[in-house]
Amino acid sequence: MSEHISKPLGGKIFTWPIIFFGILILIGLYAITHRFVSGIGAVSDLNGGFPWGLWIAFDLLVGTGFACGGWALAWTVYVFNQGQYHPMVRSALLASLFGYSLGGFSILIDVGRYWNVPYFYIPGFFNVNSVLFETAFCMTVYVFVVMFEFAPVICERLGWKISLRKMNKVMFAAISLGVLLPTMHQSSMGSLFNIAGLKLHPLWRSGAILGPLSLLTALIMGFAIVIFEGSITRAGLRGKDVADETPLFAKLYRIIRWLIIAFFILRFGELALGDKMQLLFVGDRGAWLFWLETALLAAPLYILSKDKFIKDARWLFGCAISMMLGAALWRMNLSLFTFNPGDGYSYFPTAEEILISIGLVAMEICGFILIVKYFPVISFLAPKKENGQKVVTDEAHNEVAQ
C-alpha cells in the first residue's frame, strides 16, 4: 500500500453543499428541540399502534445498516487479510462513526421519556431481561470502538506519534471488537422483531432466520455503501490524483454477490418451508413490496454478470444503489411498511418527523465533508518521492494489518 497516502483535502469551509445541508441541519435542530420540549405527539404521527416510525425504521435500522461499511471492510481487511482494500477503510470508518452515532441519537429522539436514558448506562440499572438491551448496549459500545478505530486519523493530523505507537498496541483489541459487535447487534436488530409476533407481515415473519437475514442485509448494505461512497467521492473530486478503484469495487461486488445469493436461499427457503409462497402472488401491498425488494437485490446479479458492465464504474455505482435500496427496503418492509398493529392504526410521517431525519442525514454529510477536508481520510495516489515532501503513510493501519 505504499503507493497510497491519506491526506486532508483542504479548501474552503463554506462551500455550497455545506450551506445547503447546514440549512437542513438548522431546520432539523429546530424540529428536534420542538420534540424534546413539546413531546413526541406534537411533532410525529406515532401512536398507540405505531410506537416506532421513520426514526427507527430509517434512521436506526437503515442508517446503521448503511454505516456497516466500516464493519464489512474490517472483516475483509483484518479477518480475510485483503490488504488491497485498505485505502477504503478510513472513509468507511468515518461513515460508520456518523451512521452509528446518529442512529443512537435517533433512539434518544424516539424514546418517550428521554430523560431516563442515562439510567441505561448505569450498571445497577441494567435491564438484562429486555431483548432491546443487547442491541442497545452492543451498539453503544460499538460507537466507542469505532471512535477508537478512527482515532489514529486524529492523532496523525495532530502529529502525536507517541500516542499512535501506544495505540497500536491495543488497536488489535478494538478491531476485533469492531468485527464482533456489529455481527451481534445487526443480527439481533432483526431477530428482536420476533417479539412483534403476528403484527409482522407473514412474508417478513421469518422467525429464527430473521437474525441471519438481518445480518446479510447489513453486510450487503455495508459493502455496497463502500462502492457508493467511493464513487461519489471520486466524482466529487473530479478524479484528481484519485486511484481508479473500479477493479477493487468489482472484486467487492463478487463478495456481495454471494451474500445476495445466500440471502435469497434463506428468504425463499423460509417462504417455501413455511408454506407462504402463495402470498407472493396475491397482488397486495405486501406482495408488491416483496417483489420490489427482490428485484432491487436481483437486478445487480444479472447486470454485473456481464463483463462489459462490471468494468464500468457507472454500472457498479448504479448497482450499489440498487443493492443498498433492496437491503434497506427489506428492513423498512419488516419494521414499518408491512407492519400491521391492528385495525384502525395507520402511520405516515409528519413533515417535522421527516425534517428531523433529513437533519440527521445532513449532519452526517456535512460532518463527513468537513472531516475529510481537515483530516487525512481520503486515500490518494502517492506522489513521487523526489518532490521531497515528507509523506505520512497509513502506518497505523498497516502495522495492524501485517
Add this chain to the structure above:
Amino acid sequence: MNAEKNTQMLDCLGVSRRDFMKFCTGIAATLGLGGLSSTEAIAEALTSKKLPPVIWIGAQECTGCTEALLRATHPTLETLLFQVISLEYHEVLCAAAGHQVEANKHRAMEEYKGEYVLVVDGSIPTKDGGVYCMVAGKPIGEHIKEAAEGAAAIIAIGSCAAWGGVPSIGPNPTGAVGVQEFLPDKKIINIPGCPPNPSNFIATVVHLLTFKKLPELDAEGRPKFAYGRLIHEHCERRPHFDAGRFAEAYGDEGHRQGWCLYKLGCKGPETYGNCPSLEFCDVGGGIWPVGIGHPCIGCNEKGVGFSKGISELAHVVRPTPPAVHPEVNTPAGGENKVAGTAILAGVAGLAAGVSVMTVKELGRQQKEGKNSSQEKEN
C-alpha cells in the same frame, strides 16, 4: 351477661368471635351500613337473649326460595336458625309434622303476638275460595291472614309472594296473587327474585332485629339497599352496551367474547336488583345469569319476568342505545400526508439528481482515462 352467654354458646358451636364479627360486618356491608358502630349494633342485636321468632308459610311455591336459603354460606342456615332467629314454623324445615306442627304454629302466634316475623313464599290462590292450595284443611290464604294479624313484620320472599310470580302468569287458573295484593292493608317487605339472593333476605331480617324498623323500601315495597339500582346500571357488561358490542346469537363471536346480551333479550335495562354486585352462591367469578352468558329474564319485576319472552328486547328505561356507536377500532395516525409526501418527494428528487450527476461524472472520467491511455499508447 346475656351477650356473654351467647358468646359461650357460639363457642360450643365452634363459631369463634372473630367469625361471628366477620358475619356481622358482612351483613352491615350488604345493608350498605358503614363504620364499626353498625357492626357492633348488629352483633349486639344478634347476641341478645331472646331470638326473634319467625313463622314461615309456604303457599303456591316450588320451595326454590327455601332451597336458596339452604345454600346460604354466610351465615349458613344452621347459624341463622340457631343463633339469629327462632324458626317456629316452616313446612319444609320443621322436624315435626301434621297436627303437632300446626299446634306449635298456633302456640307461637299467641305466645309471640305482635313480635314475630311472618315470612311467606309462594303466591296465594284466590279463585274458587282459594281451594287450590290447602294446608291443614284450610285454604292457605286463611292461614296467612291469621298469621298476619299478630305479625310485627311481614316479608314476602320470592317473586311469587312478592308479585305473583310464575303461578300468576298467563291464564292464571288459580287466581294467584302476591301477598301485598292479598293483604292490601298491611305493609309488606318484598324480596322478589326467582329465587332471591338469600343474603338480601338475611340482611332484611337482621335490619329488622337491629334497628327495630323496616329498611327503606321503594314503591314496590322492596328494600332499597338491594333493589335500588337497575341491573343495567351496574352490570359488568355495561361498557360493551355503550360501545355497541352485542352478542347477536348464542355462541357467536360476541357471545364468546362476553359482550352485552341486550340483543339476546337481556332484561337488565328494566329490572332492579343487586345481582351484578352480590352474585350468587358465594363462589365469586361472575356467577349470576348475565355473568355466565344468559340474558337476565327480569324475575324481580312484575310484568317482565315470565311475562315477556326471554328473547324479547327490553325496554331501556334510561339511556337508550346511542344511534352511532364509537368505533371498536378507533382510527389513529395517518391524517396528514401532504407535507410529508412533498418533502419525501423532494428528498427522492435530490438523491436521484446527485446519483445521475455522479454517473455522468464517472462516465466523463472513464472516457478521459481511456483517451489518455490511448494517447500513451500512441
